[in-house]
Amino acid sequence: MASKNTTSPNGRQNVQRSNRDSARWIAGLLLLFVGLFSAAAVFFSFFSWAPDQSVLQKSVEDRELIGAEIENLCGVAGARLGMLLVDRSFGLFGILIPVMLVLIGIRIIRQRPLLVNHSILSLFFIMILGSLTLGFAFADRWSICCSTGWGGAFGIEVSTLLRTHIGAVGTLILLLGGWILTGVFINRNFINKVNEVGNVMADKGEKIVEIVKHKVVVPLGRVPGEDGAITEEAPEPAPKAAEPAAPAAPAAPAAVVPEPPVQKAAPIHVERPAESVAAAKATLRDEDDDPFIELTPDGKPVGEVVPEETEPQEPAGDEEFTEVDLSHPEGRVVMGRGGLIELERPAFRPAAPAAPVSDGPFTEIIVGDEPEEPVEMRAEIPVEVTAETPAEVLPAPEPQGEGVVVTVESNEAKLVDEKAIPTESYDPLKDLVNYHKPPVTLLEDYVSDSEVSDEEIFENKTKIEETLKYFGIPIQRIKATVGPTVTLYEIVQAQGVKIAKIQGLQNDIAQSLKAESGIRIIAPIPGKGTIGIEVPNRNKQIVSMYSAVRSLRFQESKAELPVVIGRTIQNENFVFDLAKMPHLLVAGATGQGKSVGLNAIITSLLYRKHPAQLKFVMIDPKMVEFSLYSKVERHFLAKMESEDEAIVTDPRKAVYTLNALCTEMDNRLELCKKAGARNISEYNEKFTSRRLNPLNGHRFMPYIVVVIDEFADLIMTAKEVETPVTRLAQKARAIGIHLIIATQRPSVDVITGKIKANFPARVAFRVMQMIDSRTILDRPGADQLIGRGDMLISKDGELTRIQCALVETKEVERIVDYISKQQGYTAAYALPDYTPDNGEGQQMGSEEASSAPLKYDSLFSEIARSAVQDGSISTSMIQRNYEVGFNRAGRIMMQLERAGIVGRQQGAKPRDILYHDLPSLEAKLQELGVF
Numbered sequence: 001m002a003s004k005n006t007t008s009p010n011g012r013q014n015v016q017r018s019n020r021d022s023a024r025w026i027a028g029l030l031l032l033f034v035g036l037f038s039a040a041a042v043f044f045s046f047f048s049w050a051p052d053q054s055v056l057q058k059s060v061e062d063r064e065l066i067g068a069e070i071e072n073l074c075g076v077a078g079a080r081l082g083m084l085l086v087d088r089s090f091g092l093f094g095i096l097i098p099v100m101l102v103l104i105g106i107r108i109i110r111q112r113p114l115l116v117n118h119s120i121l122s123l124f125f126i127m128i129l130g131s132l133t134l135g136f137a138f139a140d141r142w143s144i145c146c147s148t149g150w151g152g153a154f155g156i157e158v159s160t161l162l163r164t165h166i167g168a169v170g171t172l173i174l175l176l177g178g179w180i181l182t183g184v185f186i187n188r189n190f191i192n193k194v195n196e197v198g199n200v201m202a203d204k205g206e207k208i209v210e211i212v213k214h215k216v217v218v219p220l221g222r223v224p225g226e227d228g229a230i231t232e233e234a235p236e237p238a239p240k241a242a243e244p245a246a247p248a249a250p251a252a253p254a255a256v257v258p259e260p261p262v263q264k265a266a267p268i269h270v271e272r273p274a275e276s277v278a279a280a281k282a283t284l285r286d287e288d289d290d291p292f293i294e295l296t297p298d299g300k301p302v303g304e305v306v307p308e309e310t311e312p313q314e315p316a317g318d319e320e321f322t323e324v325d326l327s328h329p330e331g332r333v334v335m336g337r338g339g340l341i342e343l344e345r346p347a348f349r350p351a352a353p354a355a356p357v358s359d360g361p362f363t364e365i366i367v368g369d370e371p372e373e374p375v376e377m378r379a380e381i382p383v384e385v386t387a388e389t390p391a392e393v394l395p396a397p398e399p400q401g402e403g404v405v406v407t408v409e410s411n412e413a414k415l416v417d418e419k420a421i422p423t424e425s426y427d428p429l430k431d432l433v434n435y436h437k438p439p440v441t442l443l444e445d446y447v448s449d450s451e452v453s454d455e456e457i458f459e460n461k462t463k464i465e466e467t468l469k470y471f472g473i474p475i476q477r478i479k480a481t482v483g484p485t486v487t488l489y490e491i492v493q494a495q496g497v498k499i500a501k502i503q504g505l506q507n508d509i510a511q512s513l514k515a516e517s518g519i520r521i522i523a524p525i526p527g528k529g530t531i532g533i534e535v536p537n538r539n540k541q542i543v544s545m546y547s548a549v550r551s552l553r554f555q556e557s558k559a560e561l562p563v564v565i566g567r568t569i570q571n572e573n574f575v576f577d578l579a580k581m582p583h584l585l586v587a588g589a590t591g592q593g594k595s596v597g598l599n600a601i602i603t604s605l606l607y608r609k610h611p612a613q614l615k616f617v618m619i620d621p622k623m624v625e626f627s628l629y630s631k632v633e634r635h636f637l638a639k640m641e642s643e644d645e646a647i648v649t650d651p652r653k654a655v656y657t658l659n660a661l662c663t664e665m666d667n668r669l670e671l672c673k674k675a676g677a678r679n680i681s682e683y684n685e686k687f688t689s690r691r692l693n694p695l696n697g698h699r700f701m702p703y704i705v706v707v708i709d710e711f712a713d714l715i716m717t718a719k720e721v722e723t724p725v726t727r728l729a730q731k732a733r734a735i736g737i738h739l740i741i742a743t744q745r746p747s748v749d750v751i752t753g754k755i756k757a758n759f760p761a762r763v764a765f766r767v768m769q770m771i772d773s774r775t776i777l778d779r780p781g782a783d784q785l786i787g788r789g790d791m792l793i794s795k796d797g798e799l800t801r802i803q804c805a806l807v808e809t810k811e812v813e814r815i816v817d818y819i820s821k822q823q824g825y826t827a828a829y830a831l832p833d834y835t836p837d838n839g840e841g842q843q844m845g846s847e848e849a850s851s852a853p854l855k856y857d858s859l860f861s862e863i864a865r866s867a868v869q870d871g872s873i874s875t876s877m878i879q880r881n882y883e884v885g886f887n888r889a890g891r892i893m894m895q896l897e898r899a900g901i902v903g904r905q906q907g908a909k910p911r912d913i914l915y916h917d918l919p920s921l922e923a924k925l926q927e928l929g930v931f
């Protein structure tokens, strides 16, 4: 007789699980309180250990007799605990034991795994090392906070032991190594810090060697040769810059002309390559410690060429600039410490035009904004000369005009101090550092009391056995696995029975089990060789998103885009990596759970990803499914810059958005190519480890998940949607763009061959006809599902039956509310704007699409007026004058073109303005409805 126990194994499991959870929670809370009490006890013991210890040494009677009381605010227990954790254990660092207890308690309450918790392990290492270090450093010398010494009994004894065996130096090195390893364990960036210290020490070492060379070796008559080798020959003493030098050339006029009163009116900065300046400096460095470098007009150090008659040089060193005569009558070149070459001219004197300075072979002169304007006309405007010419080849100005004083600063390429260059990894999450992922408590924990009874299982097993026997198929064994929706009866058939024979009995078995649908025969079960018969349970269980998100499998998943979609027949949470799928096709008849499935996918991702890591593009022709996600626009959504709404509901805009995604894909592929990365993970890894320069356009790439609901509606109204979808499906996986396409009608005109070929992963909810099942899964099965979240997922030809997790609209609302209340980015993630050319616009089939855009930019009329008034326009002009981005400027230009106000772009030529007077433009604007 079969057991009549009505509690199923499943139910028992649930009850056991909930009892375990409660016990865990209580244990966690107890530990938390013990930890808090211990922390307080240890803290107070730091102040009261001395009197308390003498009190504790006395018997209770003695204490009462003399009225001695414990001072620790946690009483006798506190004083003893303090003694135990501080004196007898880890000294000052004994306080970390209660801290660890508190952390463990919290983790138990929050149902977190304990074994390898990083923070607790870190604290543990710190405690051991800290105690050892203090024990080693102070032994039992100081007893400010406890009787044994700062390191506690453990620290003192173990360090003494180490000292005995490996000596003081060995112990010191061991401790240093231990601290470094602990630092690295706590934060991997610590490696960089260690490297930095190493570099600083290496630099210091080099400097010391330099100083020794200059101060000790050189005075001894040994000088470094060009190759750095030390030779015995002493060089000719170089003339000091300030000293009059022997004439090397006919006296330059500048040498005899008295220096005019200098007014720093229009300095000319000459920028040149760092090497030349460095070379010039290097020539001088060895001659004089003076930080200022004097140059002659031909760029040579002043001591070598400046004639003796040169006007007395002001003592270099205390000046901001060292002045050097040019051959110009009144010119002077001054090279300052910063290395910028500057031309100083006396005010109100005819100055040398900038042009001669620029005549050098590589000299580029930028004279304010207007290069053609003579320098002397611009006395108030700082004049910049950018020269790629080394100082040595800078031609001296022809002696024309007079009174020009040239101050030369060699503009060294500005180098950031090497220590100021960030060495730690770039952390994209720091953008929203306070972002908290939604707590799981926002989800509903649906408790199902509908369970599969043992009776039901036994009945089904008997019926299956009888039916098979009736058709002459003997079986050896049957095993039942109860799932949330169906129970799998696994049959081991007698030897010699053909699998196909059982497969053909699907309808007969269904009839005998009186099940209208839901019976599915898996023959054989992959990897097992047995035959599976899935029979729907009389009462289905709800799989809550709450339990799915809480599952260890999901929480510990290392996937890039982890998704927990529901539970398999074996009652295991089914977790997959969307990044590896890499796209998903979702089909199912109306009301069978598609939208819930999509929400489960989106919710999973929201629970695991940070806004910096993931963006969604949501296309919702039904207009209602995704509207609630608009609240997280600034956190998790991406849209074209020109779009107002982040959730795309208009089929025409859906096409634009998908094309914009193609542009984003192309941009990302280009960036990956430049970076030498094969995929988004490699690229982001390079970017975060600062191996890619943002100045070269590199940026951190978040994953983009594109969710399209009702694809059938979309492709029917905008056939051209197929092209971008196929392109994305073919190429976007590597750079982190993944598509999820859902449709009610999985017919071949919707899921075309091109699309299907690029979607190896498919999800099927119940469909009404076998043909639909074949379209989506390439085989029957989806027509045999029982609906309400019962689904099949096919990946690489393998089919898994899953009960989709239920996440209701109200739960999604709570999650998006939680996220939206947190700080987000200033706007949605911007996709490059896509502007269709006219041809494409006409293809849309609607008149509206080919005519001027529906909505004009708010700057449209203002820019149109200014274009007509000025008679010219360009995108860059719009950008500059109105401080708008390139995309917006381009869009406004496109709107002007479509409105017939400006002509088409013709190569590099400026666009024609098609209106020549404001009244006719105003009439046009009125006609367009823009004022």
Ligand SMILES: Nc1ncnc2c1ncn2[C@@H]1O[C@H](COP(=O)(O)OP(=O)(O)OP(=O)(O)O)[C@@H](O)[C@H]1O
Binding pocket: 542, 543, 588, 589, 590, 591, 592, 593, 594, 595, 596, 597, 744, 788, 789, 790, 803, 804, 805, 806, 807
């Ligand atoms: N996983 C599930 N568990 C329990 N019930 C579910 C599940 N999925 C769906 N249902 C039930 O089925 C109903 C319809 O689901 P859903 O709205 O997802 O269907 P749909 O396929 O998106 O339909 P349509 O295409 O018409 O929008 C839900 O309101 C819910 O009651």
